Amino acid sequence: MNLFESFRSGVQSIMANRLRSGLTMLGIMIGVAAVIVLVAFGQGASNSITGSIEGLGTNLITVFPGTAGGSQADANLAVKDLTVDDAVALNDQVLAPDISAAAPTKRARVSCTAGTLSHGTAMIGSWPVYFEISNSEVSEGGYFTNSDELDGRRVAVIGKTVADNLFDEADPIGKEMTCNGVPFTVLGVLVSKGASGFGDQDDTIIAPLTTVRNHLTGIGSLDTIAVQAASSQTQAQAQEQLTVVLDARHDVDEATRDYQIFNQASLLTTVNQALGIFTALLGAVAAISLLVGGIGITNIMLVSVTERTREIGIRKAIGASRRVILLQFLIESTVLSLIGAFFGLVLAFLVTRVEVAGIQPAIVPASVLGAFVISVGIGLFFGSYPANRAASLRPIEALRHE
Amino acid sequence: MIPVLDLVDVTKVYGDGDAVVRALDGVSLTVNTGDYLAIMGASGSGKSTLMNIIGALDIATTGDYHLDGIDINHLDEDALSIVRNRKIGFIFQSFNLIPRTTALANVELPLAYRGVKRGERRDRAKAALTAVGLSDRMHHRPNELSGGQQQRVAVARALVAQPSLLLADEPTGNLDSRATADVLKLLDQMHDEGRTIVMITHETDVAQHADRVIVLKDGRIDEDRLNR
Numbered sequence: 001m002n003l004f005e006s007f008r009s010g011v012q013s014i015m016a017n018r019l020r021s022g023l024t025m026l027g028i029m030i031g032v033a034a035v036i037v038l039v040a041f042g043q044g045a046s047n048s049i050t051g052s053i054e055g056l057g058t059n060l061i062t063v064f065p066g067t068a069g070g071s072q073a074d075a076n077l078a079v080k081d082l083t084v085d086d087a088v089a090l091n092d093q094v095l096a097p098d099i100s101a102a103a104p105t106k107r108a109r110v111s112c113t114a115g116t117l118s119h120g121t122a123m124i125g126s127w128p129v130y131f132e133i134s135n136s137e138v139s140e141g142g143y144f145t146n147s148d149e150l151d152g153r154r155v156a157v158i159g160k161t162v163a164d165n166l167f168d169e170a171d172p173i174g175k176e177m178t179c180n181g182v183p184f185t186v187l188g189v190l191v192s193k194g195a196s197g198f199g200d201q202d203d204t205i206i207a208p209l210t211t212v213r214n215h216l217t218g219i220g221s222l223d224t225i226a227v228q229a230a231s232s233q234t235q236a237q238a239q240e241q242l243t244v245v246l247d248a249r250h251d252v253d254e255a256t257r258d259y260q261i262f263n264q265a266s267l268l269t270t271v272n273q274a275l276g277i278f279t280a281l282l283g284a285v286a287a288i289s290l291l292v293g294g295i296g297i298t299n300i301m302l303v304s305v306t307e308r309t310r311e312i313g314i315r316k317a318i319g320a321s322r323r324v325i326l327l328q329f330l331i332e333s334t335v336l337s338l339i340g341a342f343f344g345l346v347l348a349f350l351v352t353r354v355e356v357a358g359i360q361p362a363i364v365p366a367s368v369l370g371a372f373v374i375s376v377g378i379g380l381f382f383g384s385y386p387a388n389r390a391a392s393l394r395p396i397e398a399l400r401h402e
Numbered sequence: 403m404i405p406v407l408d409l410v411d412v413t414k415v416y417g418d419g420d421a422v423v424r425a426l427d428g429v430s431l432t433v434n435t436g437d438y439l440a441i442m443g444a445s446g447s448g449k450s451t452l453m454n455i456i457g458a459l460d461i462a463t464t465g466d467y468h469l470d471g472i473d474i475n476h477l478d479e480d481a482l483s484i485v486r487n488r489k490i491g492f493i494f495q496s497f498n499l500i501p502r503t504t505a506l507a508n509v510e511l512p513l514a515y516r517g518v519k520r521g522e523r524r525d526r527a528k529a530a531l532t533a534v535g536l537s538d539r540m541h542h543r544p545n546e547l548s549g550g551q552q553q554r555v556a557v558a559r560a561l562v563a564q565p566s567l568l569l570a571d572e573p574t575g576n577l578d579s580r581a582t583a584d585v586l587k588l589l590d591q592m593h594d595e596g597r598t599i600v601m602i603t604h605e606t607d608v609a610q611h612a613d614r615v616i617v618l619k620d621g622r623i624d625e626d627r628l629n630r
Binding site: 005012013016310311313314315316317318319320321322323324395396399 | 460479480484499500502514515520563
């Protein structure tokens with residue numbers, strides 16, 4: 001009696017009790033589907049948040065003025081402003097070889113009008129390299145150039161939301177808009193990044209820094225310096241070099257540092273850790289339903305052993321060993337569990353096609369494999385008690401059973 | 403020559419203390435190859451206990467039992483299942499076919515447990531079913547067969563593995579007179595082919611088919627006679 005034949009006889013006896021087997025499988029099916037779907041939702045949430053963080057810029061490190069202690073502490077220390085010269089120094093390839101680009105930014109709240117339409121938004125003044133640092137590409141038109149920056153020309157690149165609100169259906173390229181009384185020519189429209197996690201990333205205007213300072217904000221401290229590391233592997237080195245350059249320029253050390261660093265990579269790590277715990281918790285809750293399904297298997301197999309006591313007796317009388325009987329019932333419970341897992345998988349694939357609360361679930365391959373391995377384990381574990389009971393039946397008593 | 407069955411002073415005791423029951427109380431019995439033995443006795447005489455011990459389904463409390471020279475009393479459960487598979491073919495009163503399984507698959511089962519390959523198993527099972535006259539009922543399930551046909555499937559299953567001993571426990575107990583005649587004729591035929599048969603029965607006319615009849619009473623052999 002080889003494994004394949006035992007498998008066939010297992011399937012046969014499952015088919016002999018279709019309704020009962022089906023209901024038992026339902027338990028495993030729901031459990032497996034729950035595990036895969038919930039883990040997929042966790043992964044989907046993680047993908048969505050990671051996506052919006054990466055949308056802020058690739059390998060981005062942001063420098064803010066001020067100390068970690070806030071404005072109270074700032075008052076006590078001689079806090080130096082972040083200056084354009086700081087940004088220039090960070091672009092030095094000798095002092096900071098792992099920094100590929102750094103751009104100063106100055107932000108202004110603006111209210112813009114074009115024709116009869118108006119829209120309030122934030123305008124960011126920076127250098128042309130900021131487009132690359134912040135992952136901002138144009139879908140139509142072009143960028144402003146270094147000469148626009150040097151001459152302080154009144155030109156701007158606008159986000160999709162701004163374009164929709166100010167120009168409606170019309171093509172905004174080359175059109176004029178007036179922001180806080182200053183006229184700007186629109187050069188381009190940015191590729192949409194979508195709205196998720198950090199508000200509407202398309203509700204923005206990017207203009208040359210000189211223009212923003214001259215016409216809107218005045219020459220004060222910069223809001224940030226956006227720094228891009230050469231690659232994701234060199235983020236730590238880039239941050240180290242950034243600190244050395246700025247500490248020297250500001251004449252500060254670790255204790256008296258008058259600027260703060262926000263590292264996108266460490267934010268990603270933290271967020272992913274939190275989401276990982278969240279996903280694991282979801283999976284654990286779902287695993288409870290899988291456990292309940294497993295107990296259902298034990299239950300139905302015990303019924304089956306009792307019902308088939310006489311059959312077991314006959315099999316033993318004509319020479320079935322303990323091992324053969326044990327194997328027969330173990331295979332039966334495992335097949336039951338596996339078929340349930342298969343349908344659970346199908347159900348999970350169907351459910352995860354639906355987007356819920358803006359999250360597109362992403363099935364984790366490991367959870368599919370895991371669900372199958374676990375369902376085989378469940379079949380073996382929860383089937384072992386009934387199978388053992390069957391195998392240790394004494395043939396004369398089993399034969400006498402009515 | 404080694405006898406097929408060799409029981410020496412076999413006892414079987416159930417329970418202990420005051421509730422002790424001596425189902426078998428010193429039975430000695432020898433059956434040689436080709437013998438056809440009927441065991442008779444009233445209910446409670448120890449027939450079933452003796453049948454269980456001969457069939458290696460149960461172990462004697464004391465005494466020696468050799469089947470084909472194998473010392474049965476000192477085997478563990480797995481070894482007993484191998485002995486039952488190789489040495490004994492069972493025929494039961496209530497047929498005891500596996501439900502929801504075709505006649506052919508039922509007959510194949512002892513060979514499957516022995517590890518015979520699928521093709522050979524099928525051929526031998528078909529031959530055994532043909533030998534009992536059921537070549538046209540191979541793919542029927544037990545519930546689609548009459549009692550007599552079911553018992554003939556059971557005979558085929560008992561024979562297919564070429565056992566040393568055919569052990570029949572009230573083989574005609576659940577059959578009408580025509581099916582009884584069929585099955586007894588089949589057993590006579592097996593006997594003519596030289597098989598060793600032990601049959602338990604309480605019907606005298608059924609016992610007439612055997613060469614030798616022993617009658618049990620209170621766990622002892624009360625009578626041991628030759629029919630012809």
